[in-house]
Amino acid sequence: MLRKIQxxxxxxxxxxxxxxWVLISSLLPFIKEDIAIPDNxxxxxxxxxxxxxxxxxxxxxxxxxxxGARKIFLISFVLLLFPVYYISVANSLADLLVGGLFLxxxxxxxxxGVTSLPKYYPKEKHGFVNGIYGAGxxxxxxxxxxAPVVATKLGWSTTVQLYLIILGIFIIANFLLGDKQETKVKxxxxxxxxxxxxxxxxxxxSLFYFITFGSFVAFTIYLPNFLVANFGLDKVDAGFRTxxxxxxxxxxRPIGGWLxxxxxxxxxxxxxxxxxxxxxxxxSFAPSIGWYTFGCLTIALCAGIGNGVIFKLxxxxxxxxxxxxNGIVSAMGGLGxxxxxxxxxxxxxxxxxxxxxxxxxxxVALASLILVVWMYFQGKMSLANEVINHTVEGIMxxxxxxxxxxxxxxxxxxxxxxxxEAIGKNPNILKSNKQPKTFYEDLWRSIETNGFWQGExxxxxxxxxxxxxxxxxxxxxNDAGEVVQYAGMFSDISNHKNKKA
Numbered sequence: 304m305l306r307k308i309q310x311x312x313x314x315x316x317x318x319x320x321x322x323x324w325v326l327i328s329s330l331l332p333f334i335k336e337d338i339a340i341p342d343n344x345x346x347x348x349x350x351x352x353x354x355x356x357x358x359x360x361x362x363x364x365x366x367x368x369x370x371g372a373r374k375i376f377l378i379s380f381v382l383l384l385f386p387v388y389y390i391s392v393a394n395s396l397a398d399l400l401v402g403g404l405f406l407x408x409x410x411x412x413x414x415x416g417v418t419s420l421p422k423y424y425p426k427e428k429h430g431f432v433n434g435i436y437g438a439g440x441x442x443x444x445x446x447x448x449x450a451p452v453v454a455t456k457l458g459w460s461t462t463v464q465l466y467l468i469i470l471g472i473f474i475i476a477n478f479l480l481g482d483k484q485e486t487k488v489k490x491x492x493x494x495x496x497x498x499x500x501x502x503x504x505x506x507x508x509s510l511f512y513f514i515t516f517g518s519f520v521a522f523t524i525y526l527p528n529f530l531v532a533n534f535g536l537d538k539v540d541a542g543f544r545t546x547x548x549x550x551x552x553x554x555x556r557p558i559g560g561w562l563x564x565x566x567x568x569x570x571x572x573x574x575x576x577x578x579x580x581x582x583x584x585x586x587s588f589a590p591s592i593g594w595y596t597f598g599c600l601t602i603a604l605c606a607g608i609g610n611g612v613i614f615k616l617x618x619x620x621x622x623x624x625x626x627x628x629n630g631i632v633s634a635m636g637g638l639g640x641x642x643x644x645x646x647x648x649x650x651x652x653x654x655x656x657x658x659x660x661x662x663x664x665x666x667v668a669l670a671s672l673i674l675v676v677w678m679y680f681q682g683k684m685s686l687a688n689e690v691i692n693h694t695v696e697g698i699m700x701x702x703x704x705x706x707x708x709x710x711x712x713x714x715x716x717x718x719x720x721x722x723x724e725a726i727g728k729n730p731n732i733l734k735s736n737k738q739p740k741t742f743y744e745d746l747w748r749s750i751e752t753n754g755f756w757q758g759e760x761x762x763x764x765x766x767x768x769x770x771x772x773x774x775x776x777x778x779x780x781n782d783a784g785e786v787v788q789y790a791g792m793f794s795d796i797s798n799h800k801n802k803k804a
Contacts, residue, residue: 305480305481305482305484306482309419309482310420310423310436312476312477312481313419313436313439314435314436315439316376316416317412317416317436317437317439317442318439318442319442319469319470320379320380320383320408320409320411321413321439321440321442321443323383323409323442323470324352324406324407324409324442324443325442325446325447325523325524326352326406326446326450327349327399327402327403327406328349328523328527328528329447329542330451330462331348331527332527332528332531332538334459337394338395338396344396346525348396348399348400351400351403351404352403352404353407353520353638354404354407355405355406355411356406356407356410356411357410357411357633357635357636357637358411359408359411360410360414360630360637361414361634363379363411364417364418364628364630364633365627367414367419368487368488369488371419371481371483371485371487372418373482376473376477377474379412380470380473380474381474383408384467384470386402386403386404386408387402387406387463387464388464388467389401389405390406390463391464391467392460410520411637413437413439413633414629414630414634416433416436417436417437417633419485420432421618422486426618427564429560429615429618430562430563430615431557431560431561431564433560433611434558437553437556437610437614438557440519440552441550443523444549447523447542447549448546450542451527451538452539453465455539499621499627502620504620504621507674508613508628509631509635511576511609511675512610512613512632514576514579514639514664514671515575515609515610515613515636516606516610516639517636517637517638517639517643518579518639519552519610520637521639522599522602522603523549526544526545526548526599530545534592534595544596547600548599548600549603551600552603552606552610554607555606555607556610556611557611559607559608559610560612561611562611562612563615563616567679568612568616569675569678569679570679572609572675573672573679574608575609576668576669578605579602579605579664579671582598582605583602583665584662586602587658587660587662617629617632643664692711692712695794697713697716697792697794698714698791698792699725699730699791700789701730701789702787702788703787703788706728707727707729707730708788709726710722717794718762720733720765730791734762734763742760750789755775755777755778757773757774757775757776759771759773760774770797772795773794774792775793776789
């Protein structure tokens with residue numbers, strides 16, 4: 304029974320963690336009425352919770368495998384009691400920075416669920432399950448929407464203290480309902496890191512999540528104050544609009560995971576980054592509130608789909624190191640939310656507008672699109688190489704001059720020639736003396752006329768033993784129809800012939 308409630312329980316845990324993570328940014332228009340915050344420090348105040356929320360994702364993902372999600376969520380929520388109360392009584396910028404830093408624990412719990420929940424479901428459901436869990440992002444929308452409304456009636460300090468009650472409820476819920484029997488993975492941390500840090504897919508997925516989740520976090524903490532300052536909107540209205548952005552991004556996350564379970568994940572990411580590129584360009588032209596809303600909501604759509612797709616890819620590429628990789632990728636996503644608000648503020652102070660910052664997002668999205676296309680075609684080539692390397696038939700490829708340029712392991716097994724001994728040589732190293740010259744002339748005439756030749760042929764192994772092959776030679780053509788290579792596929796049929804005899 305406890306296993307069945309882990310998905311809803313851990314998703315609600317993430318909702319609470321994210322509600323707390325964006326607590327300061329949601330209430331900043333109210334807080335700055337009581338606490339003097341210089342304009343050039345506003346972005347830092349809202350971004351500071353992202354630091355610890357990103358860095359801690361790596362150890363929390365690892366320890367979730369070691370000790371189980373129940374213990375990690377419990378400890379995290381107990382620790383959050385202290386910074387939440389500290390912020391509720393804050394009266395200086397320093398208080399907000401110190402308390403905000405430790406609010407990052409709320410964002411760090413993300414890596415706990417994405418590490419724990421796949422243990423309860425088959426692989427074909429991992430995308431959708433992680434997408435459902437990722438919908439816990441909705442916690443940011445709840446704070447963005449509800450916190451300003453409550454603060455209007457009760458004041459921001461009392462509003463913050465209400466979060467202590469929510470934390471208390473979930474501490475009890477995890478203690479009673481968390482799974483004590485969760486499967487543990489005890490692989491040492493350094494061993495896991497050594498197993499993944501040289502893999503380029505780790506860093507590409509980190510870059511993609513840096514953009515998709517980073518933009519989600521950045522817009523979440525940047526929009527409430529920006530909409531008030533730049534478009535003169537009411538504080539509650541700005542909160543509603545920010546909540547709308549968050550809701551769309553959150554709802555699209557499980558849809559992104561569901562789509563990734565059914566379609567090619569990299570093709571979905573091509574769509575995501577293509578639309579990102581165009582949307583960020585729209586924002587860079589400092590549009591009206593209507594076009595700005597369109598650009599933001601389109602980014603929300605893509606961010607949600609992208610977030611869901613990426614955490615389908617992590618267990619596909621890193622099934623044995625999912626804990627540490629989930630931590631690293633999600634940490635990079637969190638850091639992706641830290642830098643943009645600060646950079647946008649810095650650029651605004653220098654230029655008087657945000658155009659360069661949004662154009663930079665567009666260019667990074669375009670670069671990511673190119674990298675996804677590269678991953679897609681590299682994956683196709685890798686699959687083809689896997690097929691070639693594991694087929695039982697020997698394969699030999701030559702260039703137009705007749706030099707061998709590639710062989711597979713079965714070639715070595717059948718002929719005795721290692722790849723290094725065969726590459727660069729002419730195929731006549733395999734030639735026997737059992738066929739007359741006219742046999743080879745007919746063979747090449749067939750290739751020139753029909754594009755291939757197929758039949759029995761006597762060849763020699765490295766040790767001089769002659770054996771009978773079934774050989775197919777095909778001309779490989781480019782898009783212009785010109786022959787560029789020749790590919791031979793063969794098998795040893797000597798034993799088959801002997802049995803027949």
